[in-house]
Amino acid sequence: MSTSSRFAVAVHVLTLMAWAEEEPLKSEQVAESVNTNAVVIRRMLCELAESNLVISQTGSMGGSKLARPPESITLQDIYQAVESRGVFSLHRHPPNPDCPVGVNIGAVLNDVLDEVDAAVQGVLANMTLRDVVSRLKPCMSTASGKRVSATNGKRKQVARVQSVSARN
Amino acid sequence: MSTSSRFAVAVHVLTLMAWAEEEPLKSEQVAESVNTNAVVIRRMLCELAESNLVISQTGSMGGSKLARPPESITLQDIYQAVESRGVFSLHRHPPNPDCPVGVNIGAVLNDVLDEVDAAVQGVLANMTLRDVVSRLKPCMSTASGKRVSATNGKRKQVARVQSVSARN
DNA sequence: CTCAACTGTAACTATATTTGTTACAGACAA
């Protein structure tokens, strides 16, 4: 069904910023953590900025940080910012209008899909970025400090292990 | 997010069969209502048969019908039969394991996505195929009778109105 | 003022997934 990782990446990006608190992060730094290209991140940051979730600053010493405190940003906000279309799609081509089922099934399905989408958003509304950060913390060694990445130089990108991405 | 219409098509197909009651439908007939190719329908029918939702019969006078009464088939059953992957995906490539956020975000997201998926299925479990048929009926003129399609010959396929599919 | 470090964005290519099509072997009723 869903073939998009946009939501997962958006949560990841914003979590990094919640983690970094007020310090602006550069798209390169974020890209390194997400393991993708910096332009992909910048594109997403533009969308997140339009929804007033982040603020970016151009120029030297620029970067992006959260626009508001992490406890005020829910996963629903993020979902709405980056996943415009609902959970399912309807028919690619409209069904046959001469068939009594075909002509009406769209309306029925739309009702169902609206209900589903509302349920999804209901779940996502119950978790904030602050919660995500809290869930992250127990997993880590406390010694490793607060920086996003200890090595901030030109580290080689992590090898991409093909076809091992979690949900397949 | 979702780029698949599999669920919508599956519901449509099974609704046709609920509508037709015991009479087996041919893949061509179904394809005409869904406005797609018969092979697409047959592929989906195979999946639905594996989940014991339909029974197909090969040979002349063959076709497919529901394997059990429509009130015993929920939209959740259909969802599970045709939408193997959950609602969202995680990162295409695994995040950087050297970053404290990157290494743990997957676990957090997985929990969230499981919750979301459960919510989706909860909604879908509350509606049966019988309900879908009931919701269909009020929309139709009662005069048009019960046949799936009045013209059962080689009617030309409905013109495909590009990019007007409901949710875009 | 000038430079170097950033973002924003366009234009592409690559990759993955779904959908549509053609073709044909095998099942089955008449």
Added chain:
DNA sequence: TTGTCTGTAACAAATATAGTTACAGTTGAG
């Protein structure tokens, strides 16, 4: 045994997402 179906393989087309390169414009530092 013949014509009508399903099941399935193999492939083409369409669509969407992700990745890349390139560059204009902004900004702080010196």
